[in-house]
Amino acid sequence: MNTDVKAAIDYDAFRAEIHAFVSTQCPPDIKQIMALNRKLSREPWSRWQKILFARGWGAPNWPVEYGGTGWNPRQQAIFGEVLAENDCPPQYHHGLRHIGPVLIEFGSESQKARYLPPILDGSEWWCQGYSEPNAGSDLASLKTHARIEGDVFIVNGQKTWTSHAQESDLMYTLVRTSDETRKQEGISLLIIPVRSTGITIRPIRTIDGWHHVNEVFLDNVEVPLSDCIGEIGDGWKYGKFLLARERLNSANTAPLFQYLKRTRTLINERFSKPEQLQRKQALEFRLLNAEAELRAIQELGLEAIDAVMNKKPIRLQPSVLKLNSAGLFQAITEIGMEIMGPEYAASMPADEQSVFDGNAQAALWLQNYFYSRVRTIYGGSNEVQKNMIAREIFGH
Amino acid sequence: MTFTVTPIFGSEFQESASRFAKDAEIESSGLLNADQKRQHRDQKWKEMIALGWSACLIPEADGGLDGSLLDFCALLEGTATHALPLPLSSGMGLPAILLAPLRFKDKSSLLSSMADGSIRPQLIYQPLDPFLKQMSHEMTLNIIQTAEKCVLQGKVAGVERVPEATHLLLCCQNQDGDPTLWLIPNNEISPTVSHEIRIDSRDSLSLTFNAQKLQNDWCIASGSALEASFARMFNYGALLSSVEAVASMGAALEQTIRYLSEREQFGVTLSSFQVLRHYLADVYAKYDSIRAFVSALTRKVSDSGEIQNRELSLLKLYLSQVGPKLAHTVIQVHGGMGMTEELWATRLNKRLLMTNLEFGDGQFHAERAYITTKAD
Numbered sequence: 001m002n003t004d005v006k007a008a009i010d011y012d013a014f015r016a017e018i019h020a021f022v023s024t025q026c027p028p029d030i031k032q033i034m035a036l037n038r039k040l041s042r043e044p045w046s047r048w049q050k051i052l053f054a055r056g057w058g059a060p061n062w063p064v065e066y067g068g069t070g071w072n073p074r075q076q077a078i079f080g081e082v083l084a085e086n087d088c089p090p091q092y093h094h095g096l097r098h099i100g101p102v103l104i105e106f107g108s109e110s111q112k113a114r115y116l117p118p119i120l121d122g123s124e125w126w127c128q129g130y131s132e133p134n135a136g137s138d139l140a141s142l143k144t145h146a147r148i149e150g151d152v153f154i155v156n157g158q159k160t161w162t163s164h165a166q167e168s169d170l171m172y173t174l175v176r177t178s179d180e181t182r183k184q185e186g187i188s189l190l191i192i193p194v195r196s197t198g199i200t201i202r203p204i205r206t207i208d209g210w211h212h213v214n215e216v217f218l219d220n221v222e223v224p225l226s227d228c229i230g231e232i233g234d235g236w237k238y239g240k241f242l243l244a245r246e247r248l249n250s251a252n253t254a255p256l257f258q259y260l261k262r263t264r265t266l267i268n269e270r271f272s273k274p275e276q277l278q279r280k281q282a283l284e285f286r287l288l289n290a291e292a293e294l295r296a297i298q299e300l301g302l303e304a305i306d307a308v309m310n311k312k313p314i315r316l317q318p319s320v321l322k323l324n325s326a327g328l329f330q331a332i333t334e335i336g337m338e339i340m341g342p343e344y345a346a347s348m349p350a351d352e353q354s355v356f357d358g359n360a361q362a363a364l365w366l367q368n369y370f371y372s373r374v375r376t377i378y379g380g381s382n383e384v385q386k387n388m389i390a391r392e393i394f395g396h
Numbered sequence: 397m398t399f400t401v402t403p404i405f406g407s408e409f410q411e412s413a414s415r416f417a418k419d420a421e422i423e424s425s426g427l428l429n430a431d432q433k434r435q436h437r438d439q440k441w442k443e444m445i446a447l448g449w450s451a452c453l454i455p456e457a458d459g460g461l462d463g464s465l466l467d468f469c470a471l472l473e474g475t476a477t478h479a480l481p482l483p484l485s486s487g488m489g490l491p492a493i494l495l496a497p498l499r500f501k502d503k504s505s506l507l508s509s510m511a512d513g514s515i516r517p518q519l520i521y522q523p524l525d526p527f528l529k530q531m532s533h534e535m536t537l538n539i540i541q542t543a544e545k546c547v548l549q550g551k552v553a554g555v556e557r558v559p560e561a562t563h564l565l566l567c568c569q570n571q572d573g574d575p576t577l578w579l580i581p582n583n584e585i586s587p588t589v590s591h592e593i594r595i596d597s598r599d600s601l602s603l604t605f606n607a608q609k610l611q612n613d614w615c616i617a618s619g620s621a622l623e624a625s626f627a628r629m630f631n632y633g634a635l636l637s638s639v640e641a642v643a644s645m646g647a648a649l650e651q652t653i654r655y656l657s658e659r660e661q662f663g664v665t666l667s668s669f670q671v672l673r674h675y676l677a678d679v680y681a682k683y684d685s686i687r688a689f690v691s692a693l694t695r696k697v698s699d700s701g702e703i704q705n706r707e708l709s710l711l712k713l714y715l716s717q718v719g720p721k722l723a724h725t726v727i728q729v730h731g732g733m734g735m736t737e738e739l740w741a742t743r744l745n746k747r748l749l750m751t752n753l754e755f756g757d758g759q760f761h762a763e764r765a766y767i768t769t770k771a772d
Contacts, residue, residue: 281766284766284769285762285766288710288713288762288765288766288769289713289717289762291710291765292710292711292713292714292717292765293685293714293717295689295707295710295711295714296685296686296688296689296711296714297685299685299688299689299691299692299693300684300685300688300689302688302692303688303691303692316680316684317684319681320680320681320684320685323677323681324681324682324685383674385677386673386674386677386678387670387673387674387677389677389680389681390670390673390674390676390677392399393398393399393649393653393676393677393680394398394399394653394656394657394667394673394676395397395398395399395657396667
């Protein structure tokens, strides 16, 4: 650990300060959503962001001059841990962690003035227009096209797997502005209001019964040239910058520890009869195996944060953390599914809006089981992570 | 450039230990029969003593080098990268760790003799508490201790042999269930001894004691202090074994990745096949995690001097998931070569598989973690 930094900051006191605030100031209804593993929608999420913003903690990862806290990576990690430990939501990522840092680094002064403050106070919500029907892991193959006419881009195409589009105000969108170069070039990053004329949002029903993701159709959508971030044609560079900022996300294992704890509680609740003892113990042992791996992932995450603090290169840890933690989360939800058993598996809610008259808590375990499958797909699928690890260890 | 291991305890100790083990491996590769190999191992053990490794964990005031736990781990990590088939941990580390908290007559003299190698203790123990006893299938030691006489009876199997040991350092209960620790001169006793080779090519012993008379003054410690010290030593044993396991895993990965990068089939290197790349990426990811866990826990223990049972058991439990998985993957991707004795990775693998069984296997540690979870 960097001893200079350690000497200057009392991390225990910092942790205690965060705990004192979030454990008392996060509204109980929001905590309840987290404790029950419910899906978090915009209203409670932005309400929580406003509370943090009022405390001066609107953007833990932003520099002070843009309204951030200026915290170092260790402080940011502690903040994330304490939120999870207290059943408080993590901050909404698309604005604060994705497009916010890109705007700070590459945006014009007018873009920063217009878009950063509403991210900070939680009044404006963003989504990501990246994936397309034929551009998933191979994102550079995207086809959504923007041509310049006067002082606007005219955008046509289709985005897919666009999470939160149904409740967002703005979409940061990768579009092709030139076909004449290699596919990673000729891509630009545009800011597009989701309610622009020519945009149609169609929900995609996913296996968990929740509404996360959408298809977004763009039909002659007009976007002012001034809403292109950075240089036209350099969008791929900004997209990579964005992903690099996300690399240590999986280092925060506190949400997984919370999920593990809830699963252990569920075992105790569901198997209290003497005749259930063997099944109970078998499930508890499986959970111990998961906990053992989780402790290892936790230490790797701390090691990676230390490396960043000491300005050492981190190459493989982000992929390893993502790969291992995604699989582990699925393993824990699989245990949860077996705890619920066949009778509850027969009571899946029809969809997010349906009035469900069964056991709502049980339904949430089922939904989380299905939702967990996406962990090994989004943010670079397991296969992509393995390709990245292999490229590094084999040197090609 | 292909993957190369970054040592957890990188230092001059680690580097010199690694060189020593590599040289030993080269020297032994030309030896064909078992006697020659054992003589070579005994010779290397003497050289380790001459290098001062037996003095590493002994205080300076007692003639030792006053090295830290991390220094000793550096030696272990270095030797483990070449699967040195000698009992560095149980022969030079754990006796010092067991004796450190105990008070007994002539302790300083004993430690001093251990440091300079004139006393070379062969550690033998019968787990003391009922939970640890679960691990012993072949342990029937029994000591009858009275004011008039002391008699040792029974059998112990699968003991990791210390070359040319001068004494037995025996820990077991007496007829009243009280823990006792004995320093028994080898030349004063006559057990029936049989020699075996473990799966990791280290020497092992089975000893049978038939009404073996012991002198009362050979008993150097007993009671609750010994019980606590033994429990502590057992945990250190598990931790040191984990350090060796991770060093073996890293070296095996390094060798396997290099092999796949050089070996050609169908006109291309094996490393160009995605299925093999993904196998290796998978086990690398597990290795990276267990490495971080071992590193963090060892440093924590070094700082605090304490090992929490639950933490250690979670580490050993995870090791039991990933160690054999890596070993089996290494064998599989080498094809027929993976089944051969002469392959470096095979020797590393065998050591890795053995560490999984030492100081409690995965099941043992799962049960121990389970019990502590319930107690919490």
